[in-house]
Amino acid sequence: NAGVMQNPRHLVRRRGQEARLRCSPMKGHSHVYWYRQLPEEGLKFMVYLQKENIIDESGMPKERFSAEFPKEGPSILRIQQVVRGDSAAYFCASSTDNEKLFFGSGTQLSVL
């Protein structure tokens, strides 16, 4: 049973470009969470999704950021018009029933 898969592992974008981060949850998991980790800081919750629904997006900036978890395919975290301050590690986690979260290896986003 493969773990939570995130890709790409590293993503480099220039200011103003779009970043698309993908997360395939563990098999059988219908809950997906996105977290952001800045250097020397902890994990900041961004958004919690179930299949085709956003349950809690209270940690996600209102502008430029969006997330989806379609019926088929991976969850996508999309950042439009990236700025240098978006540079961070973005982690995805999944669970079956919100009990234990299993994390992917993260996507390191670097904005030049």
Add this chain to the structure above:
Amino acid sequence: GEDVEQSLFLSVREGDSSVINCTYTDSSSTYLYWYKQEPGAGLQLLTYIFSNMDMKQDQRLTVLLNKKDKHLSLRIADTQTGDSAIYFCAERGSSGGYQKVTFGIGTKLQVIP
């Protein structure tokens, strides 16, 4: 809202015990977790405890929970250099109508050979 606090840094000598502490504010917490993050990697679930338990032991790991004081600790016996990592405390509690998991900032454990 809910909050989880941890100290930022802990240094111990190889072979000694490490104790990492955490406090939380959510009185509705049902589960409390310890995750480990090695450099360049994601978070790995180490252990967890139900809020109606006081202690849980798993090999070299001992988790103690004081629910009255909302204090959680992780003790690592016979600490090894491979234990060097960041340790995150997390709690699962009711927030916004669902059981939300909130993480602390992480404690960086440095093991000195």
